[in-house]
Amino acid sequence: MEKAVAAAVKTANRRGVVGRRNKRRAGTRPPARGGIDPVAFTSIGEDTLERQLQTQLERKLSLSAAEIADFVATAFAAGDVVSSLGVALSPDAKLLTGQRYYLHRVAPDEGVALPKLQVLWEGEGAIVVNKPASLATIPRGSWITRAVVVAARRQFGNDEITAAHRLDRLTTGCLLLTLGSKYRARYQQLFDRRQVKKIYLARSRGGGRTEGSSPQVGESFDFQLPMFKETGSLAVSIGTPPIGSKVASCQSRTHGLVLGKIPLPEEIEKPEGEENASPGNPGNAPEKELLWQLEPETGFTHQLRATLAHFGYPLVGDPLYPEVLPAKAPENVKPQLCLHAQELQFPDPENPANLITVTAPAPTWAKGALS
Numbered sequence: 212m213e214k215a216v217a218a219a220v221k222t223a224n225r226r227g228v229v230g231r232r233n234k235r236r237a238g239t240r241p242p243a244r245g246g247i248d249p250v251a252f253t254s255i256g257e258d259t260l261e262r263q264l265q266t267q268l269e270r271k272l273s274l275s276a277a278e279i280a281d282f283v284a285t286a287f288a289a290g291d292v293v294s295s296l297g298v299a300l301s302p303d304a305k306l307l308t309g310q311r312y313y314l315h316r317v318a319p320d321e322g323v324a325l326p327k328l329q330v331l332w333e334g335e336g337a338i339v340v341n342k343p344a345s346l347a348t349i350p351r352g353s354w355i356t357r358a359v360v361v362a363a364r365r366q367f368g369n370d371e372i373t374a375a376h377r378l379d380r381l382t383t384g385c386l387l388l389t390l391g392s393k394y395r396a397r398y399q400q401l402f403d404r405r406q407v408k409k410i411y412l413a414r415s416r417g418g419g420r421t422e423g424s425s426p427q428v429g430e431s432f433d434f435q436l437p438m439f440k441e442t443g444s445l446a447v448s449i450g451t452p453p454i455g456s457k458v459a460s461c462q463s464r465t466h467g468l469v470l471g472k473i474p475l476p477e478e479i480e481k482p483e484g485e486e487n488a489s490p491g492n493p494g495n496a497p498e499k500e501l502l503w504q505l506e507p508e509t510g511f512t513h514q515l516r517a518t519l520a521h522f523g524y525p526l527v528g529d530p531l532y533p534e535v536l537p538a539k540a541p542e543n544v545k546p547q548l549c550l551h552a553q554e555l556q557f558p559d560p561e562n563p564a565n566l567i568t569v570t571a572p573a574p575t576w577a578k579g580a581l582s
Contacts, residue, residue, distance in 0.1 A: 239295065240295055240311075240313060241293050241294070241295060241296065241297035241313050242297055242370060243364065243370040244315050245318075245321075245356075245361070245365070246360070246361040246362075246363075246364030246365045246370060247315075247316060247318060247350055247355060247356070247361055248350070249291075249293065249313035249314055249315045249316070250313065250314045250316060251311055251312075251313055252264065252267055252311070252312055252313065252314065253309060253310070253311055253312075254306035254307060254308055254309060254310045254311075254312065255267070255308065256308060257305060257308075258305075259302060259303045259304065259305060260292065260300055260301070260302060260303070260304045260305065260306060260312065261283055261284075261287060261302035261303065263306075264283050264286075264292065264314070265279055265280055265283050268282070268283065283302075284302070286314060286315075286317075287300075287301070287302040289317075291314060291315040291316075291317070292312065292313070292314055292315075293312070293313050293314075293315065294312060294313070295311055295312075295313070300312060316350070316355055318350075318355035318356040319353055319355065320353065320354065320355060320356045320357050321355075321356050322356075323356060323357055325346075325356070325357070325361070325362040325365065325366075326343050326345065326346070326362065327366065328340040328341070328342075328343075328359065328362055328363055328366055329341040331385060331569050331570070331571055332567070332569040334559070334567070335394070335560070335561055336389060336390050336391060336393060336394025336397075336398075337375070337387060337388065337389050337390060337394055337398050338363075338387075338388050338390065339385050339386065339387050339388070339555060339569045340359065340363065340385075340386055340388060341383070341384065341385070341386075341571045341572065342359050342378055342382070342383055342384060342385070342386040342552070343383060344380075344381055344382070344383050344547050344548065345357065346358055346359045346362060346380070347359070347380040348360065348374050348377040348378055348380070348386065349373075349374055349377065354380060359374065359386060359388070360372060360373060360374055360388070363388055369390060369391075371390065371391045371392060372388050372389070372390055373388065373389050373395060374386060374387070374388055374389075375387040375388065375389050375395070375398040375399050375401075375402060376399075376402045376407075376510075378552055379513065379516075379548075379550070381528070381529075381530075381547065381548035381550070382548065382550045382551070382552060383547075383550070383551045383552065383571075383574060384411070384551045384552030384553055384571040385409075385552045385553070385554065385555045385569055385570075385571045386552070387555060387557075397560040398560065401557050401558070401560070402510070405508070405510075406557060406558055407555060407556065407557040408506070408554075408555070408556040408557070409506065409507060409552065409554070409555060410504060410505070410506050410552075410553050410554040410555075410556075411503075411504070411505040411506070411507075411515060411550060411551060411552055411553060412470075412502065412503070412504060412505075412549075412550075412551040412553045412573065412574070412577050413502075413503040413505055413515060413519065413526055413549060413550050413551070414473065414500055414501070414502055414503070414526065414527045414549035414576055414577065415500060415501045415503060415519050415524035415525060415526050415527065415549075416500055416524070416525055416526075416527055417523045417524045417525055418523065419522065419523040419524065426469045426501065427469065428469050428470070428471055428472060429468075429469065430468075430469050431466065431467065431468045431469075432466070432467040432468075432522075433464070433465075433466055433467075434463075434464070434465040434466075434467060434518045434522065435462065435463065435464050435465075436449050436450075436462075436463050436517075436518055436521060437449065437450060437460065437461075437462055437463070438460065438461050438462075438463045438511050438512075438514065438517065439451075439452045439453055439458055439459070439460050440458065440459045440460075440511070440512045441453045441455040441457065441458050442455070442457035442458075442459075445531060445535055446513065446517070446531045446532065446535060447511070447512055447513050447514075447517050449517060449521050459511075459512075461509055461511040461514075462509070463507070463509045463511050463514050463518065464507070464508040464509050465505055465506065465507045465508065465509075465514060465515060465518050466505070466506040466507075466508070467503055467504070467505050467506075467519075468503065468504040468505075469501055469502070469503060470502045470503065470504050471501075471502040472499035472500070472501060472502070473499055473500045473501075473502055474499050474500075475499060475500060500527060501524060502577060503519070503524075504553075505519075513531065513532070515550060516529055516531065516532050516548075516550065517532055519532075520532035520533040521533075526548060526549055526550055527548075527549040527576070528547050528548040528549050529548055529550075530548075547576075549574075549576050549577075551571065551573070551574050551577065552571065553570060553571055553573065554568065554569065554570045554571070555567075555568070555569045556568045556569075
């Protein structure tokens with residue numbers, strides 16, 4: 212399949228769909244370097260470009276003014292500050308207000324071995340890959356090289372590959388990528404219009420919020436919760452909106468079905484005097500973990516993770532819900548987050564009557580469920 216994908220990319224390049232030459236002519240943004248897009252900035256006045264970039268980075272980075280000044284000087288010296296045509300700009304250059312310029316990022320994680328992506332489906336201008344837990348969807352924060360988009364661009368030699376939607380960094384499974392700007396909108400619109408059915412597998416702890424509420428195999432739920440996410444916050448909040456000027460909100464809806472129960476490992480020791488305690492459900496710990504099938508109707512940050520944790524079923528390996536764990540906590544490293552995008556269903560953009568179903572292999576942690 213990978214050879215076919217590479218051939219499709221090559222054909223698209225010949226047509227000018229993903230060609231760098233056409234992109235430069237359009238003047239929209241410079242080409243990527245090593246599969247990583249540059250960050251766009253807008254000129255804000257008559258200051259020199261060096262001073263403008265320092266001012267804008269001071270608003271974005273938690274570094275001292277001296278550290279930012281050194282960073283900016285290094286970027287100009289390396290030719291990392293460029294115009295929309297990819298031409299290196301000098302620190303004393305002056306641009307018109309509103310004119311765009313770009314900064315190529317230095318990846319702190321460059322040099323790490325990127326896994327080879329498994330292609331689950333290929334279509335006209337798009338592919339679905341099986342996202343590993345070790346990669347973010349797109350470059351951000353300290354995860355610049357370690358991103359699916361970067362791995363795919365390097366693997367297939369196509370800097371026009373983008374993600375039509377996102378999965379959390381710790382989530383595995385089906386991720387749809389578009390192969391060029393010509394195809395991007397048609398697939399992204401499927402998600403915007405909620406024409407894509409997403410099915411997840413999840414493994415949770417806990418026996419519910421009330422004693423005796425551990426669900427039975429085959430029992431279904433319709434979870435509905437008001438969710439809020441303040442800019443800069445790690446986790447979402449439920450019920451009461453946070454106090455802040457930039458808060459996203461959603462009346463989330465998720466369908467849940469208990470597929471099975473998995474025995475707890477024998478080596479797990481229960482705290483003395485709390486033999487029946489569990490997260491979110493004091494005095495009523497189940498003897499088995501639960502395997503869920505989840506289908507979100509809405510799409511919000513950490514929707515599935517926050518929903519199950521709220522009702523007393525926190526996901527195995529979740530470092531944020533029900534509480535944020537220290538970065539070096541064992542639960543942040545092992546076991547991995549047990550959330551897997553198992554299936555995508557969507558209409559073929561070229562032939563809407565044709566429904567496409569893509570399924571990712573089940574993860575090892577989903578095996579062993581008892582009916």
